[in-house]
Amino acid sequence: MRQFNRVARAGALCAALAAGAAQAAPDKVVIGDIDDMSGPYGDVIGAGGVEAIRMAIADFGGSVLGKPIDVLTADHQNKPDIGQQKFREWADTQGMTMTLGGSNTGVSLAMSAAAKEKKIPFFAIGAAGAQLTGKACNPYTIHYGYDTKALANGTAKTIVAEGGKSWFFITADYAFGKQLEADASDIVKAGGGSVVGDVRVPLGTSDFSSYLLQAQGSGAQVLGLSNAGADFSNSLKAASEFGLTKSMKPAALLVFLTDIRSVGLETAQGLILTDGWYWDLDDRTRAFAKRFYDKVKREPTMPQAAFYSATLTYLSAVKAAGTTDGDKVMDELHKMTINDAFTQNGTIRPDGLLLHDMYIMQVKTPAESKGEWDYYKLVKTMTGEEAYGKLSDSACPLVQK
The missing domain is CATH 3.40.50.2300 (Response regulator)
Incomplete structure (x- = not known):
């Protein structure tokens, strides 16, 4: 019986900690980046993608709705179970309000399922599988950049x-x-x-x-x-x-x-x-690329530019919604016309696809x-x-x- 009581108390403590994290979440905006940081797609986004997120946050002013913005990063190692587990963990314990990343379509599909479960916007970038906005679509996944x-x-x-x-x-x-x-x-x-x-x-x-x-x-x-x-x-x-x-x-x-x-x-x-994007396409892309190059010492890839854009777009939607509530933010995202260093006149369709040139x-x-x-x-x-x-x-x- 004593052992049972200890287990019960431990369970209650874990629940209380999780509840505390959830209650603390409204005091900040938490952006998660779950991506291939060291494998075959590591150069495509990786550390450069993290820098692009931080550039967007700085350009937005460093906060939104008077709340600080935190960034979490993890390497999914191209394993769907790792990507999905990390998504759920951050949602439950870190107050995550939005997630970027994927690179690998299998991982992105697993993370997309977690996004639906937790009602947290997920910007799938780097993963190409069109099923993300096809048969496997859900109300919380945005496919941002390109598809098959x-x-x-x-x-x-x-x-x-x-x-x-x-x-x-x-x-x-x-x-x-x-x-x-x-x-x-x-x-x-x-x-x-x-x-x-x-x-x-x-x-x-x-x-x-x-x-x-x-x-x-x-x-x-x-x-x-x-x-x-x-x-x-x-x-x-x-x-x-x-x-x-x-x-x-x-x-x-x-x-x-x-x-x-x-x-x-x-x-x-x-x-x-x-x-979907090239650094030397026009004056707008070249201006962003120069800033990125000054920090990273190489030109940005298309998905890295998309990370920048998606972060700005999300923060703008949070500001417009007046909340980080996933449903209300998604409503704002579907209303927006996106004009930035990545795209002009971009819109997010009802199936979650970013429509752009x-x-x-x-x-x-x-x-x-x-x-x-x-x-x-x-x-x-x-x-x-x-x-x-x-x-x-x-x-x-x-x-x-």
């Missing part, structure tokens, strides 16, 4: 139009890679092309030789790289070393600025890619590049609807048909 549909509508459609009709995919073997391949395959087939084969590759693979031999044996015109981060860099480097890029056109379905830096312009030149880019040759980070030239600007499709076509059950 936009990537396919940009890169795959452009390459098919140029004559790349037969494709072989090297695909990251988890939710993101599979959906990216599926969306690109739909575009290829709709354009009169065909998919002659594919191979699934574990996340974090360093040796792509056996997979490239399969691609080479397929006789396909296009090598569809349905991966990202270090996996993309390693696969493209290996394809170049194999001489495969001379007989097959590589299709870079998701590429970041840091990836191009990793492989070098000599290898990456001529690649067609789709991006997307850009088809081509990687410059070494001779065309004028500096260390001068990598892209603009091929075409796609409207948000052209890139993401119509809201009426969304598979999200929140969308009234």
